[in-house]
Amino acid sequence: MKKLLAGTALFALLAGGAPAQDLKFAPGEDARFNWQSFTDFSEKYNLDGQSLTIFGPWRGEDQVLVESMLAYFTAATGVKVNYSSSENYEQQIVIDTQAGSPPDIAVLPQPGLIADLASKGLLAPLGDETTAWLRDNYAAGDSWVGLGTYKGKDGTPALYAFPYKIDVKSLVWYVPENFEDAGYEVPQTMEELKALTEQIVADGGTPWCIGLGSGGATGWPATDWVEDMMLRTQAPDVYDKWVTNELPFNDPAVVGAIDEFGWFARNDAFVDGGAAAVATTDFRDSPKGLFASPPKCYMHHQASFIPSFFPEGTKLGRDADFFYMPAYAGKDLGKPVLGAGTLAMITKDSEAARAFIEWLKTPIAHEVWMAQSGFLTPLKSVNVEAYGNDALKKQGEILLNATTFRFDGSDLMPGKIGAGAFWTGMVDYAGGKPAADVAAQIQKEWDAIK
Amino acid sequence: MVQVWTALFTIVLGIFAAVSWFWGANFCLDRLLPARTGDPVRNARNIHRAGLIRPWLFLGPAILALGLYLVYPVWESLFLSFHGKSGREFVGAANYRWLFADPGFRESIINNFLWLLVVPAASTFLGLLAAALTDRIAWGNLAKSLIFMPMAISFVGAAVIWKFVYDYRSGDDAQIGILNALVTWFGGDPQAWIALPFWNNFFLMAILVWIQTGFAMVILSAALRGIPEETIEAAVLDGANGIQIFFRIMVPQIWGTIAVVWTTITITVLKVFDIVLAMTNGQWKSNVLANLMFDWMFRGGGDFGRGAAIAIVIMALVTPIMIWNIRNARAEMEGR
């Protein structure tokens, strides 16, 4: 025991005290930022001595990023912010809110879970003023208001969650030089994408790397595929009905979208490792095939976060790049974009919590994260020049050019479906089960939780 | 440095509180009902009375802690299992009716029975083997620590370890999972092990056996050491060989401990869920009850009623083991 304690003491000395978080960009210096909004906010709020606990999904590098943004909130208001996260944040938030010891602010990426918390009366409504603000200041404001509005304990809908930070999912990643070596062009339409897929096979290559493995969440990458195909084969309102189950899961429209995904994923020649490898390949390992020599595949469909799993030293724009997952030219559905994002909500009402929601309305709260990495925003008043790199700016453009923006459907569905039956169904589908059977099974499970 | 001292102080304080309760309570009891008063009648009465109270002094803290941390949640679960999603509205036996009609539940319970058949038997047998073998050799302690290591590794670590065993790459690619590397080296075709319905159960069980063997080994090794030397010496003099001594002399003497290890691992199996969650999350028909329960409890806000109903089923499954233990305990008492 003595040895052990000596060891702990040594560790404590090594660790030392953590330095106070400095502001990443000195206020007033960089003209890209809206410093006015920072000083205005700081004049309006003086909450010295108050504290705020925030529980969110960001860990590792993302935690450093969010804390750099929170430092500005602290500098402006004097509120001491304590941000934390955990691996099973979903479970943690259920336990903490149910037991009556919630954080002040929770940030969650799953609307399905938020709906559940709201219906149990565990969230504080954000008020009509915020609803109006979102409608006016976010691009496609109504869809964001819709995303943040849920039914409360008494069944009346109200705005409970504030969308902040979004990710674009309709992206296809590729290595530009590999395309040049083989003489391929970036496809502009889904027809071209399918033709390119066949062309690559004809040239003796493998077009796609697809991996659905994700430990306990195995199957989710396929749900993004199906949602993207849904938006490219059906009108947006069909998509909306699908995620609320007004349109049953086994409707031919949905089965058709699943089979569109199957066109890519269930063809041994189209995917690296053959169709059998799709379900078990880990989604984190999957993109590495793009960079193999010779390349194991030419394209990879994944959301904007995936570069963190590219080989070390990969420079976006040079070593790897992305293009918009194109839409069918033959179907008049415009340019739909699938996205996901996180929403902030008040789990314990206080002056500081209200101030934090107000803070998220300032351009500076968006710009300081934009200027670093991994952050997109639909806030119209931010300076797009503040985006930290070209890739982000390009994703911002995809977002701006979108004629339709839809939130990740599996996140909108009830947790048992969107984070359960849908995943399992996609794994079964990748394993060879017919789309109609898979869809019928998911619908059956949806009926069981109604 | 402050943190070190606070930590040390709290550690000492916590342990001191526990020690002082037992010592203090006994001291008080001896003072209140002294066994040596000079009056023989009073002495006998005091001893008798103290004998009635003392077991509960010994058991008190345990019963208190068990009551609060385990019995109360069981009651709460029982209550929840008759209520709806949010735990407020009474729904009668609806959750149980749903449960027994649910194909996911049927799949899980069948898998669970498979696990119950294989894992406790395999772990106990291998643990016994490891304990017996390592006790006979000079480097036994080292071997024991190595076999024990899986027990000590954190769960996150274990999941990665087995990823690098079961990982599957298609035929032409270099395998990074050692099992498929061996299979291809011997000329076979690589398999996606954890995605093979039915058989994947056994690949998942292998992980738990790998972990629990260390547990069985440690407990059984302590029991083997407790066997009086005379019994073995006598057998040696009678000319018995090692295997005969082991099965005829040693195993019968530690039969009680083998049963305990078996029971404990059986219960661990009933509760196993992190292996399944991390490796497959019950996909490819590999679900088990505890994972099903976790799923209903916490995923997407959860349904406490159904989650609790599954928990009650898990707890009900342990009844045969309880009955068997009651009978054992009764037999012990009579033998005394």
Added chain:
Amino acid sequence: MANNPYRWAVHLSVVLFVVLWTLPTFGLFVTSFRDKDQIAVSGWWTALGSATRNDMFRAPAGEGEVEEGGRFTLTGSVFAGAGGHVKAFGISSKAPDAFAAGESADLGDGESLTVAQDGTFTLAGPESFKDRRGQRIFFTATTPPAFTLDNYRAVLFAEGLGRSFLNSATVAIPSTVIPILIAAFAAYALSWMQFPGRALLVAAIVGLLVVPLQMSLIPLLRIYNAAGQALGFDPKSYIGIWLAHTGFGLPLAIYLLRNYMVGLPKEIMESARVDGATDFQIFTRIVLPLSFPALASFAIFQFLWTWNDLLVALVFLGPQDDKLVLTGRLVNLLGSRGGDWEILAASAFVSIAVPILVFFALQKYLVRGLLAGSVK
């Protein structure tokens, strides 16, 4: 027992056992020293010897080029720091092994590329290589084993690791000692004291072994919060988590210890009782010392569980930076998507160090055979 073939069989079986049991862990151990990009593309065993691999190197965009008589040359090595033998190289992803080492590849526009066997490349052309994308050089090479300490560096020097280490120790040590104390008394009562309802109590304890932890979390945290509010203390404290671990660990502790104590020879207790010893004296002076192997083995397991636990710690202590336990800190290193294998591997070995030390420290008590000696 001294005959040779028999001893050999024992040694061999143990060797086989140990190899089977450690091979998976050894794989992770090797992985923890490997380069991040290699982990997902080749098996860990390939890292032990020299391996042939296909790789790509991007020549710098003009830095270090030399101009001589209107011709620009750029040289360097495709092995960044490490050594190896180039077999073949290529300039296009379509044909990464088009040229044998030492040959000259024509890049068009009067430019050429040569890669020698030792990895030295020479890029030559009539124009500067500046302001261009660096030339991609594909090569097939045999490289010696290469290991890195970066993964451990990333884990060991993570911010707040020391504090989390301390938090884990603060949680785990009392959470091991308190249940043992309580369980030892209870186990003695259940095995050597006469009172009504004893068998039933033993059965109830076996039944409680099976209570799923997840079920207990919400009701218990609710009690903690209510008590905290009523009495004005922080519901998420060390005392709270010690008691929680105690409650969850007790059934197994009592079950294991009772089983051991029941097996102690009756004669010792009886002779002590005849000598006028009270139960408390019998327990502290005879039963407790005799039960040392059982106490030590339970201590090992309880320590492991509390040290490796994440769920109970997050619920009863919280995820805040100043209270985060080691497992929580290591998991958070993995990032929001939770998966850099190399960090996972290194952190698994960082967190296993303490439990293994505890095992070694307590192992001698497991094997001392206290009982066997004292019976005589």
